[in-house]
Amino acid sequence: MRIAFLVNSIEGETANYTTTHLALSALSRGHDICYLTPGDFVLRPDDSLMVRALMLPASNYKKAETLYKDLRSKQTSVETLDVSEIDILLLRNDPSEDSVDRPWAAHVGAVFGRLAAARGVIVLNDPDGLARAQNKLYFQDFPASVRPETLISKSLEEIRDFIEQQKKGVILKPLQGSGGKNVFKIASPDDSNIKQIFEAVSEEGYLIAQSFMPAASEGDVRFFLLNGLPLQRDGRFAAFRRAPAKGEIRSNIHAGGSAVPIEVNDTMLSIAETVRPKLIQDGMFLVGLDIVGDKLLEINVFTPGGLNNLSQMYEVDFPLSVIEALERKAETRKGYRGTLNNRELATF
Incomplete structure (x- = not known):
């Protein structure tokens, strides 16, 4: 094909x-x-x-x-x-x-x-599903149990009030963004540079403020799902911890973060199961969950990256599992006598 x-x-x-x-x-x-x-x-x-x-x-x-x-x-x-x-x-x-x-x-x-x-x-992934996921507002459609407390606004006053309610501080970032660009940690509404940070981030549109989770200082877990289920091959899950570089709050690999092996636990599997129905409904074939503790920070549905890191880390060919899944979809469409639309095939 x-x-x-x-x-x-x-x-x-x-x-x-x-x-x-x-x-x-x-x-x-x-x-x-x-x-x-x-x-x-x-x-x-x-x-x-x-x-x-x-x-x-x-x-x-x-x-x-x-x-x-x-x-x-x-x-x-x-x-x-x-x-x-x-x-x-x-x-x-x-x-x-x-x-x-x-x-x-x-x-x-x-x-x-x-x-x-x-x-x-x-x-x-299914284009209709992706159209709904053009920015981080899509994340708010998932169950509140897996999301950190969040405010979305362009008002500095609203953001100051939100920060004041968060004893451990907040993470502030653009609503439309990726790759760790313009991500800041703010400890209190009295931080001396909060206005400059607000101006820098708000140039890109709406801002998203999330309650800071102390566990994030150790990085987040990138956990791949394929067809709505955890991606596994040869007994290994496609998951690793992205540990931030010294002095960084971002754990993105291109921002100096490093990939560290992990064991997938019941909490991560529970989060994956919680978001699975929505991902299947939206035709999301391959996604990357970013997990800290018992919460999701983001769901990457456009260009989830890191499968190559995982393959080297665990000596398991995860990209091959993705291609094999594509082969099954093509065979399913070819051999199915009824009508299968694109979204049904996305997570078939």
């Missing part, structure tokens, strides 16, 4: 990204792959949906570094394909990366993903 990966840009990819390792696993299983970026869709007057797909010059890659090198080389070619020539479209673009400099590109995955799904392509 042919799998297409929609990414923000080819230049922004790296050999270490989960997307690269998913592509490598797909090729190892004998599948064709191609890459798309937000500007590569074409809807023609006859209502046919075309894509300008970036094709790699080879298919027998053994290392992610070699695949990545070829992806950015002049040997790649662009082919115009009818979207029906793609079996599965994986939406791996992060809207927050484009929201400021290329706002036109931020929602392309959801918009054209719907059109592709209507033409028979299996699109994951």
Whole structure:
């Protein structure tokens, strides 16, 4: 089958990204792959949906570094394909990366993903579900039992009042954002730089303030779910702790955080079970839960990363499990006599 990966840009990819390792696993299983970026869709007057797909010059890659090198080389070619020539479209673009400099590109995955799904392509995660998850407000749709106390506002007065009620302080960040950008810890409403922090974060729109959990100083747990269930392979869960660098409150790997092995406990499994119905309802195939203690900090439904770290850490090929799941979906659609819509297939 042919799998297409929609990414923000080819230049922004790296050999270490989960997307690269998913592509490598797909090729190892004998599948064709191609890459798309937000500007590569074409809807023609006859209502046919075309894509300008970036094709790699080879298919027998053994290392992610070699695949990545070829992806950015002049040997790649662009082919115009009818979207029906793609079996599965994986939406791996992060809207927050484009929201400021290329706002036109931020929602392309959801918009054209719907059109592709209507033409028979299996699109994951489901574009209708992703459209509802464009910012952290989506997180508020999950049961309150797994969420820290939260305020969403653009009012400094409201935020000061909220901080005053939180004895352990708050974490302040933009509602539309990812990757740990503009994330601050504020201990009290009297902090001398609270106004400057507020101004910096509010430039990006609404702010989200969450009660600070002391356990966060040890980092958070990235826990992958596949088809609504914990991702497991060879007896290992796809989960690790992201420990922050010294002096950092952010545990993101690209912000200096380090990946540490963990044992998944009953609390983490209970959180996963609590959010599973909503994820299945929204057609979320692959997601990353960020857990601190008995609470969720975030649910990454766009570009959950870290599968490559996990594979190295536990010597388990987690990306291969994802590709095998895609194969089952394609076979299910092919052999099913009734009608299966894209959302049903997303978590089938």
